[in-house]
Amino acid sequence: MKSIHYAFIAILTTSLALWLGTEHALSTPLHFWPLRKTIIYGSGIIAIIAMSFATLLAIRHFFSDSFLDGLDKRYKLHKWLGITGFVAAVTHWLFIKAPKWLVDLDILIKPIKNKHGNGESLSWFANFFDYQRHFAKDIGEWAFYALIILVLMMLSKKITYKLARQSHKLMPVIYLVLVYHSIVLMKMADWFTPLGIFLMLVLVVGSISACIALLGKIGxxxxxxxxxxxxxxxxxxxxxxxxxxxxxxxxxxxxxxxxxxxxxxxxxxxxxxxxxxxxxxxxxxxxxxxxxxxxxxxxxxxxxxxxxxxxxxxGNFNLDSGKQQHIWIAGGIGIAPFLSQLDNLASQQQQADITLFYTTNMPDEAFIQQLHKRCEQAGVILHIIDTNQRGMLTAAEIATAINNYATTDVWFCGPAKFGHVLKSYFVKAGLAQHDFHQEAFDMR
The missing domain is CATH 2.40.30.10 (Translation factors)
Structure with missing residues (x-):
């Protein structure tokens, strides 16, 4: 799990460092209106960079699996970046709109604008973008409103998986509109700085990823x-x-x-x-x-x-390791990834001491019989916990099966909250954090 934390921090710190490294960001006077302008610019940059990486991660390409420890972790990073981009976009919008509202209420005094001159003083290239600024601002604002609706839908657990997936298809369109918005409104001089070069690379990769998604070529x-x-x-x-x-x-x-x-x-x-x-x-x-x-x-x-x-x-929920003892914990349908490993072990000469705890509140006799058979063939000790009959399985009960935390791996698949409780207990008891393995199987 640490790899996605490192990736998330690296993306944010790089973006912030490049933005703060621009001349106008460092030399901004400490007054409201100049600071507002800088924050609008910076929050917009952070938003589009975070969205670009989120779009890249959404296309399920293979090369980040090993670094991010599987697709489940990649989706978690995708979600973090999406939320970060959304928060930055909201900040961007608020610093544009709120001061104008305060001016209308006579709380703030609107500054006198210094006009940059007419279009003839600009190069033809700069002039081309200058003519589009008004349209880019308007379409960016409407894309932001659409983004709010879609993000709220994504975060709601009440929306069906099908509706969430279908509405998510609009994200690449919104992203491409915001790419256009960003390119047109980016300061021309900044394209020739490290920030501009980095941003252009990110926008190109993000745009290609968005097109792959729109063409239905993901996976x-x-x-x-x-x-x-x-x-x-x-x-x-x-x-x-x-x-x-x-x-x-x-x-x-x-x-x-x-x-x-x-x-x-x-x-x-x-x-x-x-x-x-x-x-x-x-x-x-x-x-x-x-x-x-x-x-x-x-x-x-x-x-x-x-x-x-x-x-x-x-996924990278690989149950093979060099440890002497394995503790497997499955909650409900979390038993599924362990079944394939049981089949593997049945055809191999496994050396580890393996104990499987399977908790369920709806035990099926036929399924339990098959599970007993597979565990017997694989040489795995099985404990069935019917939570309706005896209550929840506790970390203390599992700990009685652990001989030595230094030579033990714990593998968990089940409810996330239960997993967090178990990890906290075992780490305090002496298990190394990296020896507790948990699938982040949540695609919402």
Whole structure:
């Protein structure tokens, strides 16, 4: 998780340093109106840079996976940058609008403007941009209002995944409008500074990324097609097990990874953990928890032979390590990434001492029997915790299974708050922070 913190800090500090390094930023008089102008300019720069990196991260390119420790972490960084860009954009807008309102209320006195002269004194290049300034300001303002609506929708948990995904498609359009707004209103002299060079590179990369998104090419190179070969519905815990026979090439996957699966083009892709190991059979399996309006319909709408598109694999929840003891903790459908690793272990001579804690409030007898069988074949000690019968699993209970924190890795997949509680407990007890592994599986 540290890698995304480093990336986030690096992007912000670089942007701030380049902006503050411009001559006009450092020499701004300490009076309201000059400071207002500088803040408007700086907040606009921070906003467009943050949005550019957020747009780049949204296209699911492969080269940042290893640095950012998987697509789940990349989406978290994407969200942080999106919120940062939004806050900077709001600041930009407020410093433009609020002083004008205060002038209208006779609270502030409007300064006398110094006109830069007529268009004939400018170069043809500068003159070209100068003619567009009024339009760029207006269209940028309308793009900002559209951005407010979309960001509020993205942050709301009440909006369905489908609506959030469809509305998100408008983001590249808004971004490209704001790129135009930024290019036209950027001070001409600043294009020849380190800030200008950096900004131009960022805008080019961001614009290319936005075009890839608009053309529907995100993840296109990592797609495989197939047909549903088996379906098993575990009614008690509301989980649908789907096995897909792939009919086009698949690069293979590691245990603990996930993929975006499209059962219906109108609905679009949904992320699900892969529950099978890759054995060149051409089959890949998923356990799908019935959470949400669309996913609840799958047990009734899917049929053997249906066409499916699988995009991936993604994620870096790799349970292999050199530690002597592994503690696996799964909450509900969080058991999914551990299933593929159990299959891997069953065909290998594993050396580690592994204990799996599986907590559920809806145990399904058939699923539990299969889990017992897979753990027995893999040589994994299994503890089933039915929270309806005995209450929540505690960190103290798990700790009794740990022999030595220095030689132990803890892997968790489940509710985020539960994960934070466990990590805090184990780190205080002596576990190194980097030995607690948690998937940030949240695409909203």
């Amino acid at each position: 296109h190179s990592k797609q495989a097609h197939g047909e549903i070969s088996t379906l098993q519905h575990y009614t008690d815990n509301k989980v649908l097990a789907v096995t897909i026979k792939l009919t086009t090439p698949w690069t293979g996957h590691d245990a603990g990874q996930y993929a975006f699966v499209t059962f219906d083009k109108k609905e679009g892709p949904h992320p699900f953990s892969i529950t099978s190991s890759w054995d060149e059979s051409g089959e890949i399996s998923f356990n799908i928890k019935q959470i949400g309006d669309y996913v609840n319909t799958l047990p009734h709408s899917l049929a053997i032979g249906d066409h499916v598109v699988v995009e991936g694999p993604y």
